[in-house]
Amino acid sequence: MSVICKNLTKRYLFKTAVDQLNVTFEPGHIYALLGPNGTGKSTLMKMLCGLTTRTSGEILVEDHPFTYRDKANVAFAPTEFIFFDYMKISDVEKYYRDYFRDFDSNCFHRLLEELELSPSMKVKTLSSGMLAKLKIAATMSRQAKLLLLDEPLNGIDLLTRESILKTLISHADPSRAMVISSHMVEELEPIVDTAVFMKEGRIVLQTDVESLREKEGLSIVEKYRQIYGNTDMKEAI
Amino acid sequence: MDFKSNVPIYLQVIAELKAKMLTGEIRPGDKLPSSRELALTYQINPNTASRIYTELERQGLSYTRRGIGTFVTEDSSVLEYHKDLELKRIIGEFKSSLKALGCMEEDIPRLLEKYK
Incomplete structure (x- = not known):
């Protein structure tokens, strides 16, 4: 499912979070959505899954305007922890199955096993790493065509990070687009094919990361420093 | 890796x-x-x-x-060909490291003998 944003804008009372932004997400690709805090990454994701309405501009899904029906094809994992404390993991499964027609229980159980979680565990007793894994398992068990993961690796230890990255790789598929936001750029470096840099609500650069390495000899991290480093200096002065 | x-x-x-x-x-x-x-x-x-x-x-x-x-x-000839390329690359790097230290090309056999 290809998704096109045209002059997409979100204004809050005193702040323009997303400003005339243009970007296209194509199926079969894994995108890193990059930029310091407060550049509009989460706002963009929330508009793409229909949680926030846009102020102006367009979102096109396969060339038709985004409507509530398209929400069924978008899976969003916000940064925050999203499960109710009183639930067991098996309740989370029921909850997701109730809400999302594309939720695949078999896939969910496979993922729980891979990520070393069990249905009888209580959400209240899970560590932050386990909660992050549960969030990934629940989100990836939807057969959605656009996956939006907001900071999935935030505050996660090395081994948990590796198992989450593996899950992401094994669920990439030519029919879906994955967008992963992060300000820890290094972690995403090997698994994404396209880097999208945001600054002040706009896209400042979208690039294939292998050709960035090949043509400019730069890693995503180095490009990140190039793009954001200078302004920090100016602000400091 | x-x-x-x-x-x-x-x-x-x-x-x-x-x-x-x-x-x-x-x-x-x-x-x-x-x-x-x-x-x-x-x-x-x-x-x-x-x-x-x-x-x-x-x-x-x-x-x-x-x-x-x-x-x-x-096809062993393809593997041979790539092995050849790899040998050339390694020897090339070896020589240029030695040259960077000021060694001459003709010193190499003597050095190999000395540090074998």
């Missing part, structure tokens, strides 16, 4: 696979992992993984049997 983040990943994985072919760790005719398995083993993007196989095949190091998988070439 730890990647250099400013060198294309497909080239780094190809270099490693090639080295395994030349040292015999992967033998002629061996089946290579599917590109999804390759992506998981090296924890890389699946598109990069399929590009690796396209490139290996283009260089004659592997071939695909439709529906069965990708295999290491059984």
Whole structure:
């Protein structure tokens, strides 16, 4: 499912979070959505899954305007922890199955096993790493065509990070687009094919990361420093 | 595998696979992992993984049997050719490191004898 944003804008009372932004997400690709805090990454994701309405501009899904029906094809994992404390993991499964027609229980159980979680565990007793894994398992068990993961690796230890990255790789598929936001750029470096840099609500650069390495000899991290480093200096002065 | 983040990943994985072919760790005719398995083993993007196989095949190091998988070439002349290239590369690097230390080309045999 290809998704096109045209002059997409979100204004809050005193702040323009997303400003005339243009970007296209194509199926079969894994995108890193990059930029310091407060550049509009989460706002963009929330508009793409229909949680926030846009102020102006367009979102096109396969060339038709985004409507509530398209929400069924978008899976969003916000940064925050999203499960109710009183639930067991098996309740989370029921909850997701109730809400999302594309939720695949078999896939969910496979993922729980891979990520070393069990249905009888209580959400209240899970560590932050386990909660992050549960969030990934629940989100990836939807057969959605656009996956939006907001900071999935935030505050996660090395081994948990590796198992989450593996899950992401094994669920990439030519029919879906994955967008992963992060300000820890290094972690995403090997698994994404396209880097999208945001600054002040706009896209400042979208690039294939292998050709960035090949043509400019730069890693995503180095490009990140190039793009954001200078302004920090100016602000400091 | 730890990647250099400013060198294309497909080239780094190809270099490693090639080295395994030349040292015999992967033998002629061996089946290579599917590109999804390759992506998981090296924890890389699946598109990069399929590009690796396209490139290996283009260089004659592997071939695909439709529906069965990708295999290491059984053509020993191709492997010889790549071994030759690799030898040239290693010796070239060796010589230029020595030259950087001020050694002359003609000193090399004597140095090899001295530090063998």
